[in-house]
Structure formats: C-alpha cells, structure tokens
Amino acid sequence: MREYDLVVFDWDGTLMDSTGHIVHAIQQACRDLAFPVPEREAASHVIGLRLADAMQQFCPEQQADRMPDLIDAFRRHYQANLDQVTLFDAARETLEAIRAHGVFVAIATGSSRAGLDRALAAAGIAELFDATRTVDECHSKPHPDMLLQLTDVFGVECRRTLMIGDTSHDLLMANHAGCHGIGISHGAHASEHLQRCQPRAIVHSLPELASWLLPRLC
Template identity: 40%
Template sequence: MQYKLVIFDWDGTLMDSVPKIVNVLKLAAKHCDATIPTDEDAKSIIGLSLPTAVAKLFPNDEDKWEALAQAYKTVYKEGDDTPTPLFTGANDLLDSLAASQVQLAVATGKSRTGLNRLMAETSTEEYFVTTKTADEAQSKPNPDMLNQILAITGMAAEDAIMIGDSLLDIEMAKQAGVAAVGLTHGAATRAALEKTQALTVLDNLTELHTFLLAEQHIDVKAS
C-alpha cells in the first residue's frame, strides 16, 4: 500500500517531550497539593486534551482540576527546563517526505497555542498542510481529529497512515479506519504497542524513514 497522507502525533513521536510532560504533571500536582502520579500513569494520559487528562489522572481531586490544568500550563512554560528537542532523524524524514510530495499533517493532544509555539521554535510549520489540536477536536482516541484532516485534505482513510507513540494514537487511527505505525521512543512500551492493530512497531524515526520510503509505502512520485 502506498500512502498519500502521513499524519504525525507530536509529543513522543516527532518531539522528545515525554520526560518534560511527566515532570510538569508531577510539579503541577505538587503545586496543587494533589496526589503525585507515577511516571507510568503520567505517560498513559499523554495525547489526551488537557481537561480530559487532568480528570483521568486525578480522579480523586475533582475540586482541583481547574487549578491543576492552569498549573500545568504555567509550569510547562515557566517552571521546568527539561529540553524538548526533535527526535534524531525528524528533519531528514520530514524533508524526504516533503520531497516525495506526499501530504503531511499533525494530530496532537497539545493546544493550538502550544503546538504553534513549538512548531515555530523548531521551524517545522512549512512541512504540514494542516494540523489539528485538542482544542479543535474531540480528545483522542475519538477519531474526530483524523476525520477533520481527511476532510481538509480530500483523502480517503485508506490513503492515510497515522504515526504515533501512544495507545491513544493507534486506537484513534483504528476508529478512523486509518493504518497506523507505533513508535517505542515515546509514551507506550513495545509490548503494549504490539498488542494493538498497528501495521508495525518501530524504535525510532530512522526505522520509520526506511519503512515509509525505502520499503516504498510512500510513492516518491506522489502528488
């Protein structure tokens, strides 16, 4: 199958931001005197919209949900200096895909403000024909983001492939009828991803580059 549209998650897929998100969630919990989540619990909600993530991660602190969400936003921008570089190979992969004329998109649990800021910082805006965020669609794993992207690009579900690092990404793709690839360098483990219906599970973007281009899942003459 040769795909005409490649849809990326952001956190833990293109950007190495999972450690920062986990740390910020813990700091926000401490700030609000809420139960501090484990690393695994924190990773499990990455990809959800912030209100949904807070409600799921802090079920016994309902009276603090609004404060926790605000604390997360503040700490992420001002209270934590964990670096969030693009993963090794991200620019090479995006350059190669852009050269093949395949369409690229992003479906992320980040806010529009957050995604725009990080795309500007990493000079990646020009790669993508459209991006959808958690404040513009129903939260993952609902397929709303992918359905919107398909409608905007005019692509059929079978012409698209979703690249993600979380179980939410793979389930969202399944619900939208879109093929998916799981990456192990983000939120979910290989063991967990291999239990999903992902086409394949890969360890990094270099392997993804080979899978999409060298193995001809992308037509280099696509238009």
C-alpha cells in the same frame, strides 16, 4: 505502487522529545496541590489526551473543585524550561524525505492550537506540514475526528492514510477512523501497549520509520 497519500504525525513523544518534560510537569503539579503523585508510567499514559481529560485522572474525586488549580500548576511547570525540549534526532530529515515523495503531511495532536503553533515556530518546521489539527478544533483522541477532518481536507481515503504516534491513543484513533497506524516506541507508551492496537508495524526511531515508510511511498 504508492500505498499512502497522507501521512499524519502525532507531536509530543513522536516528533518532539517531550515525554519526560510532560511527566515531570504532571508530577510537580500534583506535588504542588498535595495530591498523590503518579508514577512515570501512569503519568505518561495520559499523554496525547486533551489536557482536562488527562489531568482529571490525577485529581482526587473529593477535590474535583480543584481541577482548575491542577491544570494551572501543570501549565506553569510545563512552560518552565520548555526551550530545552527538542525534536527527536532526524525529525526534519524524515519529514523532508516523506514530502519529497509528493504525499500530504499533517499533524494530529492533543496539544492546544496555541501550544502547537508555539512549538512549531520554535522548532522551525511549520512549513513541513500541509495541515494540523489540535483538540481546540476536534474531539480528543482516540475519537477519529482529527483524522476524518484531515482526510476530508485533502480528499484522501482513510485506507490510504497513515497515522504515526507513540501512544495507544494515536493508534486507536487510526483504528476508529479506518486508517493504518504505525507505533513508535521512543515516546510515552511501551511497545507492548502499542502492539495491542494492532498497528502495521512498531518502529523505535524516526530513521527506522523512514526505512519502513519511504519504499511504500514510491
């Protein structure tokens, strides 16, 4: 018996191999403004949050008035060489296999609407999603708003909805919404951080996700 009617993916670090690119952009933005440069773990921890909330972590309190400059610097570095960022291996195949089981497939991301739409167009997979939600329409993770909106759109119960993400923000959002969560360890947060959120499972690649999920969609 099928367990899920709606499968929701995070974008950065889950389907798109962009963690390193985002970390580099954060670090370069801090260097530009002569702010303390965060280590990789600290920079990757904020991935998935609304941009302003994420960058606030790296803006010294006594220079709060320079937050707009820090955000602008991040955007400049993020856009540089963005065309070199690619989907994780087997992303399209995994999505197509899930859709073949007749379930709804969606995205819930901390990206902006414009950013997600550009990324989907560049990746050529926009048609594989029935709906998407970004921080331009919803509260930022880990607030449950994105998942609650998506379940409402499709008339799906939260307990029959699965959230897949590479950060604790994704899994906490699932917990807050009453949905199930799966952590994937190839992105921003290490397995031990994901495990603290008590997901149904932690997988290490999209093919491994497919092996776990597809039997539960029959």
